[in-house]
Amino acid sequence: MDGDTLFTIGALARRTGLTVKTIRFYSDTGIVPPTDRSPAGYRLYDIGALARLDLVRTLRDLGLDLAVIRQVLDREVSVPEVAAAHADALEAQIRTLRLRRAVLRAVAKRGSTPEEMDLMHKLAKLSDDERRRFINDFIDDTFGGFDANADFVDMMRSAMPELPDDPEPNQVDAWVELAELTQDPDFRAAVRRMAEYQAAERAQGDVTGLHHDLTETVRDTVGRALDVGIAPASAEATPILDALTARYAQTFSRADDADLRHWLLTRLEIAGDPRAERYWHLLAVINGWPVPPSLAPVFTWFTEALRTHTPQQSRVQ
Template sequence: MDGTTLFSIGELSRRTGLSVRTIRFYSDSGVVAPTDRSPAGYRLYDLDALLRLDLVRTLRELGIDLATVQRVLKRELSMAEVAAAHADAVNVQIRMLQLRRSVLRVVAKSGSSPEETKLMHRLTQLSGDERRRLVDDFVDGTFGTSGADPAVVAMVRAATPDLPDDPSTEQVAAWVELAEMVGDEDFRARMRRTAGHHAAQRTLDIETRAGSDLMAFTRHKLAEVAESGIDPLGEEATPIVDDVVRRFAEVFMRAPDAEFREWMAEQFAEAHDSRVDRYWRLVWIVNGWQVLPGLIPVYAWLVETLRGSRDRGADSCGRLPASSRASGLDSSHPVP
């Protein structure tokens, strides 16, 4: 083959893998003009046209639009400039596809309704700046007019949830739940009520009176069960809460009955709110932070299981139903 060889449009099609119709379109568009015509008027192309068509096909397969391809062929743009710009565009497309995949997995796992799916899609389509503004509005609306301690506001802002470019299914679900939560006025009131206590790290009265040894044991035990995912209202929680109640009852010289359980629940609920605790756990999930056992909001678990055990029917002396006592789980188990 030499530089004077001319190819018919059919030969170009066989050599490039492009259809005759596509080559004809590129020819009519001026991307690859014919070099000459046969005596019968058919288009003929030289080796340079073949090479240009190979380049056009490669660039189009990489997703580069035809107008940009023409500018490259005319040397108005360098390949480096085009490659860099389109690499950025592909990165954006990849992030969007990854996010779309995560949303679809959440929908498949949770069985979301069409309305929930639409909301989830809308919330995850927000840009990073829009997501930050959503949280900023929450912080300003929650603490802006309440005379809140600056340390509280700084704490909340420092933990701004930031959905990553390639979120997991769990992170997408957590972000959607957070986005709905921060717009709820009831939740904002709860956050105002409890955030000051957390920021100042004030000790509850029951913690002071119970003593450091009992509180250290309680936090350790509750951190274990909360991290392991034990349902506070399930049967597995019963022996744990009974043991904790019995230890506190001995220190406070009270009977471990339903009244004492309710008193404990009220004491521990003073500075802890289940929805606020849920907010912080969701922030950890969205940001991909490690959930440290010492930071798990264990008191919310304790309050829920205390009130749940009351509702399940511990008797007036704090004893469990006979079926539980028969399995050796009653509150008379000795303190080690």
């Protein structure tokens, strides 16, 4: 094509697919100024203006505003710089849209009221730092002021809700439920009782940690009893209970006697709030971790067996 060829606005519109009105707007704002004018005063554009107009259309299709486009055309910023910045902005918009989609799907699943939907939207929009502060405030309120089990508190602080950029509706739902749970005054009071009990135990010399091994022992031992249908109040439960209390006595360096069983029963009742297990279940869903099987059945069996087979007396703590 001859580089000296000039185009009218109409010809430019036919070549680019843009409307005459749009090209005139770009011309009036100086983004694609006319190269010349005809003797009759009509605007004329050269091949460079055509290329400039093609670039403007491409940048607009990509969502850039006219101020940025002008900077590109005037070579104040490079195309790669603009592309990188715009890609980052689009990524943020995509994350927002994905989050909104997940909230709407969770609302549809829950059958939420307008008030609940508003709460879900606000909670879902919290940043990672804001979610961490939310949970840390809960931990501070429930464990603050107590010399509780340091390993347990550290475990709670290390397990923060990390809602992904593209959450599933059940992850949004789990985060909302976790937020509601941690704001529940009754649950907070229950966790404070747990912290107070841990502090009292530490004051008496218990520095034995998290006792994952004991949890596994109870899970495996009682799990087998449940599998074969042994009731906690039955005579068949006695040797199972004896084996478990012996293991606790060994771990805590205590005599395996009635006092140990009363102490253990108190310990299980304080730690046995099902909402505590729900807390960890929700965290697993939010973070995409494998959700562990519930320990409630085995510890319920253990607690009932202790109540049944332990003589009644004032509990020793």
